[in-house]
Amino acid sequence: MKLSIVIMVFITGSILSGDKFDQLLKLNQNKDYFKLIENYDNSELNDGEKLYINALVLNLRNRNEESNELVSVLLDKYKGSFHDSLVMQLYETKMKNSVNMFNYKDAVICTETIINNYFGLLDSTEKDDMKNSLVIWQAAKELQEQSVEITGDSRIKVSRYMAGLINIPVKCGGVEEDFIFDTGANFSVVNDTYAEKMKLVKLPGKIQVGSVTGTMITSQLAYAPLFEIGSMKFKNVLFLVMPDESLSFAGGLYVIDGIIGLPVIKEMKEIHIKEKEIFVPKQKTTTGLGNLLVDGFIPVIEVVDGKDSLAFTFDTGAKRTLLYSSYYTRNKADIDKNYKMEEIEFGGAGGTVKVKGFKLDNKLFKVGSSKFKLEDISLLAENIKDHDKSFFGNLGQDYMGEFGEMILNFEDMYVDFRK
Secondary structure (H helix, E strand, C coil): CCCCCECCCCCCCCCCCCHHHHHHHHHHHCCCHHHHHHHCCHHHCCHHHHHHHHHHHHHHCCCHHHHHHHHHHHHHHHHHHCCHHHHHHHHHHHHHHHHHCCCHHHHHHHHHHHHHHCHHHCCHHHHHHHHHHHHHHHHHCCCCCCEEEECCCEEEECEECCCCCEEEEEEECCEEEEEEECCCCCCEEEEHHHHHHCCCEEEEEEEEEECCCCCEEEEEEEEEEEEEECCEEEEEEEEEEECHHHHEEHHHCEECCEEECHHHHHHHCEEEECCCEEEECCCCCCCCCCCEEEECCEEEEEEEECCEEEEEEECCCCCCCEECHHHHHHCHHHHHHHCCCEEEEEEECCEEEEEEEEEECCEEEEECCEEEEECCEEEECCCCCHHHCCCCEEECHHHHCCCCEEEEECCCCEEEEEC
């Protein structure tokens, strides 16, 4: 069962400058990120355009400080060269960089700049998202930056509950509990009961969190002064605190107490996920794959489908791979010819939803050095969440589970699978 935490949505500019620049911005807008990187050629861009694309690419590659340095140069020297939609995207990029560096005070400044100067470029939903985001950053702006101390290798025992999700032991506030390990969660999450048990420090303000059904769940923010996983000690970890009932499923048969999300996971730097263990080495390994990106607060991997290189989200909290409407649009003629449209049902926090779609079979996907043929994949013919507009799919445990080990490295930015 997939828990979907949707915090905000960003738009990219539609008014572009040069031909090559236009093409690269379109690839970025369509989330064809790996083609953006592959087709990036500095020689065809002017100085401002080079800096602009570099700032976007560095953000995707999780090199947030370097990206922000370029954004500052662009806003200082080249701001007048770009249309407002592109200037707004620079502030969005700076805001995402700042949040990923846990500098919420700078995120407040960027978000306020967008609201005060570029609000007219947003539609009504995006305006609500931006205002809601400002509440989050304002609540956390005095929080010290999250940090981690890794004292040695960590071998963390994994358990799997009825939904097949990865659960790992954590310590906080004198309490030990199993939390879900979920790369698809934009933030770490805890329910009201465990926020009290673990002595999390509540922050002011209420926020609205979007669910997979589109309903909004009123939540709060809190932080853990100290949060331990294996040999790792995290300080100042920000949590979404959600009502108990929003994390209860199947009539209460399955209850989620807490979730470890991407802001904690990516700071582990390298994670080896096996059936019964997560191994986090103190000494990291390197490879030339480079098939992992971070889009704001969402991890993205390169999935090769035939000769096509596609940007997928990937999610240790998703039981099965799911293909989005962008995949249908890209392959519409072939899918309409070979498959019959039917009703697809899926769920997450807030309930379940049904949309039109297809069930595909014999899909051979390649990730890193691995490949596997998936059967009975759900393909959605309709857009169901704003951040799914252009991603081609979400890779789930049906692919991951076919391999003995999955390696995530947020330092050299790669994902690989081993038998």
